[in-house]
Amino acid sequence: MATMVDTPPRRPGPHEAHDTDLIVIGGGPAGCAAVRMAAGVGMRSVLIEPDALCRNLYRIPALNNVLGGHTSGPALGDAITAEVRGTELCRPLLGRRVVELRAHDGHIAATLDTGTCLTAPYTVVATGVGPLQPDAVPWITAPDGLILPPLPQADPDRAEGRTLLVLGGDRPIGTFLRAHPATATRLLVAYPEADTYKTEEIRDDPRVTLLPVEHLTLYASEGGRVTADVRNRGGGQRTVTADAAHVSIGSAPTAPAGDLVRDADGYCPPGGQHPRIIVAGDLRSARFQRIMTAMGSGSEAALRAYYAARGLSVGG
Secondary structure, three states: OOOOOOOOOOOOOOOOOOOOOEEEEOOOHHHHHHHHHHHHOOOOEEEEEOOOOOOOHHHOOOOOOOOOOOOOHHHHHHHHHHHHHOOOOEEEEEOOOEEEEEEOOOOEEEEEOOOOEEEEOEEEEOOOEEEOOHHHOOOEEOOOOOOOOEHHHOOHHHHOOOEEEEEOOOOHHHHHHHHOOOOOOEEEEEEOHHHHHHHOOOOOOOOEEEEEOOEEEEEEOHHHOEEEEEEOOOOOEEEEEEOEEEEOOOEEEOOOEEOOOOOOOOOOOOOOOOOOEEEOHHHHOOOOOOHHHHHHHHHHHHHHHHHHHOOOOOOO
16 A cells, blocks of 8 residues: 655644644544545645554455445555545645643643644534454453454455454454355354344354353463453353454544533533534444445534634524
């Protein structure tokens, strides 16, 4: 994948009040859709992303629910990235993170990890979610500081013929299996009762062994292998071993610090935010975390900023 050369955002001229018309935080499908829509209505934008554009799409080997005929995450990611590269009114600022977001009466201020502060009349926050780790859930005991990769990051060639222990029954398991229908990888899926409904699509796959658990204690062993003591819901105990472990527990919001309003789970519902902060994509809720809904919400968020800057209501 080609590397984008980024230029710093243009500083405001003597007759300009802010650095840009719209600051978009997050370079996933929602953020990219926001800058494309903003450009379509003549708004300048700065897109801030600490990693590569659409980085999570490149970890999704198979797609079956997006328009445009794209059947893999990398194909869709390439298409979206090319669109953003061709958007003259957008200045991508990659490799930078917003560490604080503040809303004021007349503008918002986004402070970067470099100490630079950018201002705009409005911001779209689309930072999405990141994978939960074992220390985030009560049903797993694991070594302190253990960080496991999500299952979509498993290399199918290295996993061929091996046994992977998957912690949690979240839906990326089904995506992995559909993307690699001929792989001989065996998945031991340990999951709590709350994840039972998520495992329906994988329970008939012969490569999957379901392990409904009440509690799991994970141990790391030599050579990268892992061992886990599993207590099932009936009180029985067993020990399982695997060549590697991955997480599919779920996701947690990754919003920047500052003036975002969060719910009890850390998500940032669009309603109740400061009028100059517009939330889009997976950061809104755990219920609608889909690529198509993220892109639609990003486009809508940019339009909301456009209409608000002109004193118009969205329904007007």
